Amino acid sequence: MNQQMRGKQSVELANSVRILSSASIVGAKEGEGPLSDFFDVIGSDPMFGCESWEEAESVLQKEAAQMAIGKAGLKPSEIRMMFAGDLLAQSIASSFGLVDLQIPIYGLYGACSTMGESLALGALSVSAGYGEYILCLTSSHFGSAEKEFRYPLEYGSQRPLSATWTVTGSGACVLGTTGGRAKITGVTTGKIVDFGLKDSQNMGACMAPAACDTIYQNLMDFQRLPEDYDKIITGDLGSIGQTILLDLLKDKGFDISKQHMDCGMKIFDAKTQDTHAGGSGCGCAATVFASYIMSRLAMREWKRILFVPTGALLSKVSFNEGQSVPGIAHGVVVEALEKGE
Amino acid sequence: MAQSSQEQKKYEQYVKEVTPVHSLPKNMLKAFLVGGMICVIGQWIINMAQGYGLDQEMAGSWCSGILVLCSVVLTGLNIYPKIAKFGGAGTLVPITGFANSVAASAIEYQKEGQVMGIGCKIFTIAGPVILYGIFTSWILGVFYWLWGMM
Numbered sequence: 042m043n044q045q046m047r048g049k050q051s052v053e054l055a056n057s058v059r060i061l062s063s064a065s066i067v068g069a070k071e072g073e074g075p076l077s078d079f080f081d082v083i084g085s086d087p088m089f090g091c092e093s094w095e096e097a098e099s100v101l102q103k104e105a106a107q108m109a110i111g112k113a114g115l116k117p118s119e120i121r122m123m124f125a126g127d128l129l130a131q132s133i134a135s136s137f138g139l140v141d142l143q144i145p146i147y148g149l150y151g152a153c154s155t156m157g158e159s160l161a162l163g164a165l166s167v168s169a170g171y172g173e174y175i176l177c178l179t180s181s182h183f184g185s186a187e188k189e190f191r192y193p194l195e196y197g198s199q200r201p202l203s204a205t206w207t208v209t210g211s212g213a214c215v216l217g218t219t220g221g222r223a224k225i226t227g228v229t230t231g232k233i234v235d236f237g238l239k240d241s242q243n244m245g246a247c248m249a250p251a252a253c254d255t256i257y258q259n260l261m262d263f264q265r266l267p268e269d270y271d272k273i274i275t276g277d278l279g280s281i282g283q284t285i286l287l288d289l290l291k292d293k294g295f296d297i298s299k300q301h302m303d304c305g306m307k308i309f310d311a312k313t314q315d316t317h318a319g320g321s322g323c324g325c326a327a328t329v330f331a332s333y334i335m336s337r338l339a340m341r342e343w344k345r346i347l348f349v350p351t352g353a354l355l356s357k358v359s360f361n362e363g364q365s366v367p368g369i370a371h372g373v374v375v376e377a378l379e380k381g382e
Numbered sequence: 383m384a385q386s387s388q389e390q391k392k393y394e395q396y397v398k399e400v401t402p403v404h405s406l407p408k409n410m411l412k413a414f415l416v417g418g419m420i421c422v423i424g425q426w427i428i429n430m431a432q433g434y435g436l437d438q439e440m441a442g443s444w445c446s447g448i449l450v451l452c453s454v455v456l457t458g459l460n461i462y463p464k465i466a467k468f469g470g471a472g473t474l475v476p477i478t479g480f481a482n483s484v485a486a487s488a489i490e491y492q493k494e495g496q497v498m499g500i501g502c503k504i505f506t507i508a509g510p511v512i513l514y515g516i517f518t519s520w521i522l523g524v525f526y527w528l529w530g531m532m
Contacts, residue, residue: 093493193490195457196507197466197473197482199409202402237390238397246397284400 045168048262051229051372054168059221060214060375061174063331064108066101068183068209071320071328074309079332080210081108087184087209094184095129099138101211101324102127102180105331106142109176109213117142120215121172124159126150127180128207128323129189130356134180144176152352153248153277154231155179156212156327157371160348163216164225164373173217180211181322190241190357203243205279205321208308212327214335222378223338226345229259229372233354237365241355244366245282245305245318248351251368252278253289255349259372260295267297271343274334275370276326276350277305279318304329304350326350334375341377348373409470416469420476424449446477453478457485483507 047053065080072083082104089097102125110117123142126149127134135148151158159177166172186207187194216225234251241247252275260266267273278286283303290297304326305319330348337343351370360366385393424445431441456462462482466473473479487506491499505512 188490192507193486195460195463195482195486195489197457197463197479197486199404199467199470202404236385236393237387238394240397243397243401246401250393281397281401285397288396288400 047227048258048264050232050258051227051262052165053227053263054164054225056168056170057218058164058167058225059217059219059378060223060225060335061217061221062109062112063212063214063222063335064105064112065212065328065331066104066108066210067324067328070183070206070314071208071210071308074314076308076329076333079336080328081332094182094188095133096137098127098129098134098180098182098185098211101182101209102134102138102178102213103141105178105180105211105213106139106176109178109215109331113174113215113217115174115215117144120144120174120176122146122166123176123178124149124162125176125178126155126159126323128152128186134182134185138180149179151350151369151371152354153181153321153323153325154350154352154369154371155323156330157231157276157348157350157373160214160216160225160330160373161228161230161371163214164228167216167218175216176213177216178211178213179323179327181207181209181324183207183209183322186322190355200317201242202317203240203245203279203281204317205244205277205305205319206309206314206316207322208277208305208320208325208328210324210328212324212329212331214331222335224376224378224382225373226376227259227263227372227374229255229262229374231255231370231372233367233369235365235367239360239363239365241353241360241366243281243318244277244321244353245279246285247353247355247366248368248370249278249282249285249289251370252282252286252349252351253293255370255372256286256290256297256347257293257295259347259349259374263374267295267300270300270345270347272302272334272337272346273297273300274302274304274330274346274348276303276352277319277321278303278351279305279321280311281318282351304334307333323350338375338377343377345374345376348375412468413470413472415472416465417472417475420449420473420478424476449476449478450481453481454485457482458489480508480511 491503
């Protein structure tokens with residue numbers, strides 16, 4: 042099986058891995074953003090009919106999961122296993138949201154990079170023959186994330202310009218072996234990269250080195266140039282993180298300014314929606330991937346992309362204890378299907 | 383992959399250069415206007431109270447009480463955060479900022495129960511102010527007492 046390994050930390054999948062379906066559900070603010078036409082469901086109630094932010098986020102995951110399974114024409118019982126995670130402590134949004142589906146599950150924590158982690162593990166599993174149908178999903182919620190990492194929502198404070206806005210939403214994809222709307226052909230697993238930055242209100246700067254590391258490694262491992270991708274898409278670096286990423290990669294000899302797109306900068310209109318550096322959270326990369334990115338691939342507008350969700354590996358405790366904010370980014374190579382494929 | 387401390391400093395410096403920040407003079411002006419306005423309202427309440435025949439101390443207590451009540455109501459209506467976004471330290475420093483931090487915690491943690499939620503977490507933000515406020519006044523009290531002995 043060794044022939045699937047590429048370079049230092051990548052895998053070129055030997056067997057066909059298809060994205061059979063994708064589903065996205067977002068909150069009202071995301072629904073007012075530039076991508077509103079691409080989302081499957083836009084909820085007007087931030088509580089989604091629940092009593093707490095955490096329960097609301099669970100509902101998001103459940104809805105996204107059921108939609109993705111339904112769109113693939115499957116029943117939950119036909120899904121062999123799922124890879125899911127979120128931002129909350131002990132991943133409670135996934136646990137409580139997915140319990141009723143009764144599908145074998147691996148819970149993940151990769152901070153906002155979780156969609157990359159779950160797609161990578163799902164693709165590896167499908168390629169290896171561990172499951173015919175595998176569900177990959179994550180979520181985040183503005184209310185629950187603010188509560189988990191920052192202040193109560195009604196607390197009056199000024200957010201710095203480098204701050205990002207956590208996306209309320211969940212994205213889910215069903216992977217399989219045949220048919221579908223796009224295919225996953227490669228995976229680059231990310232390392233934890235720590236440049237020692239301690240500013241949790243400037244996550245783009247904390248995560249950009251990790252994105253740079255994974256993108257650079259992907260290009261090396263697959264012996265590709267940026268031009269070999271129609272898009273190189275990071276999760277939630279935001280505008281400052283984007284500047285830094287482009288600079289860091291230039292230092293390493295690659296100019297990706299033509300290919301780069303950031304989900305966090307795409308999902309909100311920073312000028313009119315007051316989101317400062319951009320959107321963030323697991324749900325940011327997940328919902329943009331499951332909606333906008335998948336539609337571009339299905340229309341064959343993009344032939345091959347590198348999807349690199351980025352995560353900041355901090356907790357309230359590590360921050361209070363004066364630790365830095367290490368970053369991580371996982372790379373997934375997704376390609377449009379050839380005609381007749 | 384961790385960096386050497388020299389590289390970390392270099393990166394920190396670089397990040398500082400590319401990260402935009404709020405304009406300090408503009409923020410100070412906004413804080414002065416909003417904070418000043420809150421104080422003007424406070425003074426107006428004191429004058430009114432004194433006009434009704436209350437002494438200065440009682441009038442001051444009425445002023446604090448009414449400002450706190452207003453802040454709590456505005457927090458509940460989600461208006462105070464909007465004023466704070468504009469006014470910054472101008473809304474943080476007066477007593478209304480303190481009230482906001484307590485009310486906001488009470489609302490947020492209500493779902494976790496009366497004891498473990500509101501009870502334990504209501505002073506999550508205001509706690510340090512209370513602790514170190516009382517502590518410094520105690521120290522000053524000791525100095526005051528020593529001063530009186532001399």
